[in-house]
């Protein structure tokens with residue numbers, strides 16, 4: 001579980017996501033499948049809010065160790081976009 005405190009938490013992961021450009025599939029709001037198109041590796045990222053704090057987790061090795069990986073960075077970008085679309089439609 002990774003706590004998303006600020007953009008700085010994900011800064012290097014975002015940089016890596018921009019290089020790797022993984023595919024993000026939305027399973028449902030808050031649950032994403034991230035695929036590395038080069039290797040075909042697929043991981044599940046979940047985003048949730050608890051007590052006003054944002055958390056994310058990833059099934060990859062780094063994610064299991066609580067490190068912000070690029071899968072989380074990619075999924076969080078999709079999550080934020082989805083959240084703003086939902087907010088706009090209500």
Ligand SMILES: [Zn+2]
Pocket residue numbers: 043058059060061062063069070071072
């Ligand atoms: Zn990961």
